[in-house]
Amino acid sequence: MAERKIRVLVTKPGLDGHDRGAKVVARALRDAGMEVIYTGLRQTPEMIAEAALQEDVDAVGLSILSGAHMALVPRVINLMRANGQENVLVFVGGIIPEPDVRHLLEIGVAAVYGPGSSTASIVEDIRKYVLGEKPIAQN
Amino acid sequence: MQITTVDTNCLADAVLEGDRLALARLLTEVENDTAAGREALDMLFPRTGQAHIIGITGAPGAGKSSLVNQIARHYRSLPEPGKPRVAIIGVDPSSPFTGGAVLGDRVRMRDLVGDPGIFIRSMAARGALGGLAQTTAAVVQVFDAAGFSVILVETVGAGQAEVDIARLAHTTLVVEAPGMGDDIQAIKAGILEIADILVVNKADRPGADNAERILRNMLELGHPTDTLYHHPHCPEPENPFNEVDAGPGETRRPDQEVWLPPVIRTVATRGTGTPELVDAIQRHAEYLRRTGEWKSRDQNRIQTELFERLKKALVSHWRSRVDDQAYGEALTDLTERRISPYQAIQRLLEAK
Numbered sequence: 001m002a003e004r005k006i007r008v009l010v011t012k013p014g015l016d017g018h019d020r021g022a023k024v025v026a027r028a029l030r031d032a033g034m035e036v037i038y039t040g041l042r043q044t045p046e047m048i049a050e051a052a053l054q055e056d057v058d059a060v061g062l063s064i065l066s067g068a069h070m071a072l073v074p075r076v077i078n079l080m081r082a083n084g085q086e087n088v089l090v091f092v093g094g095i096i097p098e099p100d101v102r103h104l105l106e107i108g109v110a111a112v113y114g115p116g117s118s119t120a121s122i123v124e125d126i127r128k129y130v131l132g133e134k135p136i137a138q139n
Numbered sequence: 140m141q142i143t144t145v146d147t148n149c150l151a152d153a154v155l156e157g158d159r160l161a162l163a164r165l166l167t168e169v170e171n172d173t174a175a176g177r178e179a180l181d182m183l184f185p186r187t188g189q190a191h192i193i194g195i196t197g198a199p200g201a202g203k204s205s206l207v208n209q210i211a212r213h214y215r216s217l218p219e220p221g222k223p224r225v226a227i228i229g230v231d232p233s234s235p236f237t238g239g240a241v242l243g244d245r246v247r248m249r250d251l252v253g254d255p256g257i258f259i260r261s262m263a264a265r266g267a268l269g270g271l272a273q274t275t276a277a278v279v280q281v282f283d284a285a286g287f288s289v290i291l292v293e294t295v296g297a298g299q300a301e302v303d304i305a306r307l308a309h310t311t312l313v314v315e316a317p318g319m320g321d322d323i324q325a326i327k328a329g330i331l332e333i334a335d336i337l338v339v340n341k342a343d344r345p346g347a348d349n350a351e352r353i354l355r356n357m358l359e360l361g362h363p364t365d366t367l368y369h370h371p372h373c374p375e376p377e378n379p380f381n382e383v384d385a386g387p388g389e390t391r392r393p394d395q396e397v398w399l400p401p402v403i404r405t406v407a408t409r410g411t412g413t414p415e416l417v418d419a420i421q422r423h424a425e426y427l428r429r430t431g432e433w434k435s436r437d438q439n440r441i442q443t444e445l446f447e448r449l450k451k452a453l454v455s456h457w458r459s460r461v462d463d464q465a466y467g468e469a470l471t472d473l474t475e476r477r478i479s480p481y482q483a484i485q486r487l488l489e490a491k
């Protein structure tokens with residue numbers, strides 16, 4: 001009867017047109033039994049926050065290759081907080097310099113996955129968080 | 140998970156007050172068929188029955204989501220009195236192996252962002268085969284009670300006759316696109332029978348004329364003008380109440396108006412044909428109201444739903460009463476071919 005599914009929004013903010021990484025993550029999460037809402041390219045922070053709200057997701061994954069993460073991610077997080085979604089896990093994938101990673105983690109991003117990260121670790125982290133609200137391993 | 144315990148009263152009240160986060164959370168409860176979700180539905184049910192439920196079905200890639208995007212935009216561009224709030228439910232298949240899903244209908248709905256009069260929700264079919272999830276009808280009820288007067292439901296789009304949507308919706312759109320090589324296939328699968336409106340989308344592509352001609356021919360065959368038969372909207376649901384009350388609309392008086400599904404051409408990526416399509420949807424709603432079919436469809440749907448729920452409830456009630464051992468023994472006897480399935484049922488129904 002009551003079936004609890006983990007729902008994850010996988011999205012690509014910013015203007016770069018590469019969604020391969022996002023699609024790989026979306027498929028990995030699906031293969032792990034999660035329901036992934038995929039929005040496609042060129043999402044504004046407003047679009048992302050609205051989708052996260054309407055879909056009542058447990059986690060939001062932002063794939064950013066454009067280098068605009070310092071502008072985009074804080075806006076997404078602020079909008080989600082304003083909507084009352086401060087408990088939703090936010091993770092970021094992309095090539096992000098170390099100082100920026102630290103900053104993103106400080107403002108509430110749960111994890112940043114660089115190019116070498118395995119999708120299995122993303123799956124694992126989301127599961128842990130959703131099932132137990134444990135802080136997840138950060139890299 | 141952010142909500143472990145939900146105060147149902149609060150949730151339903153907040154939804155009625157227009158709280159969008161509460162609405163989103165309630166939809167999750169209802170989708171998961173939780174006790175909290177059911178209680179909220181009990182509270183909200185008296186407020187349902189107001190919305191125009193519009194189904195959009197058709198083969199994968201035919202342009203259903205793009206059309207939903209245009210239809211919603213059109214409704215939201217209407218002048219204020221009579222400008223409806225629009226809810227959109229996009230159903231996509233779940234993987235039969237992992238139970239996971241990638242729900243991608245939002246990709247084509249980016250024009251709708253930032254309008255508080257629109258609410259889009261994606262659903263995975265979660266193993267249901269009829270093009271909708273088991274709880275899609277309940278999700279529709281929540282939107283209905285929350286005051287969304289137009290509800291657009293996009294089905295999985297298996298290209299089969301998706302009977303569930305015809306049962307749920309007041310108006311069913313079947314979307315075809317030229318050059319998909321499945322025009323005839325779709326017709327064979329009986330999809331025309333569920334169509335109130337046929338859409339030839341991708342009319343910018345070669346082959347649109349041909350697709351439209353084929354559809355019109357099929358429609359003429361399906362709707363001989365000199366008979367009194369109305370096209371069967373959906374096969375008769377398996378339903379014991381139908382014997383008691385055939386319901387209006389099952390038998391058609393000779394003088395009763397018959398709806399001939401119009402064929403509308405669209406280019407969903409550009410919005411061409413959207414005004415004509417919405418006009419046809421509105422005319423269909425008026426037709427349903429004028430002929431009393433609105434009410435009879437509503438009645439049919441409620442009956443089917445009641446029956447489905449009753450079936451489930453009876454089985455689980457019975458299962459909670461029957462002794463595990465007796466059940467196991469009957470099953471063993473059955474697998475060992477000592478008794479037949481009918482004998483097993485007989486024994487189990489008598490078991491205490």
Ligand SMILES: Nc1nc2c(ncn2[C@@H]2O[C@H](COP(=O)(O)OP(=O)(O)OP(=O)(O)O)[C@@H](O)[C@H]2O)c(=O)[nH]1
Binds near residue numbers: 203205341406407
């Ligand atoms: N040329 C043309 N392409 C279109 C038209 N409508 C939709 N498309 C394209 O067709 C593809 C599928 O469109 P969708 O709206 O996602 O189709 P769908 O039926 O919702 O697809 P599923 O939900 O995956 O079954 C997209 O690439 C659209 O841009 C149209 O009128 N003309």
Ligand SMILES: [Mg+2]
Binds near residue numbers: 203244293
């Ligand atoms: Mg679609």
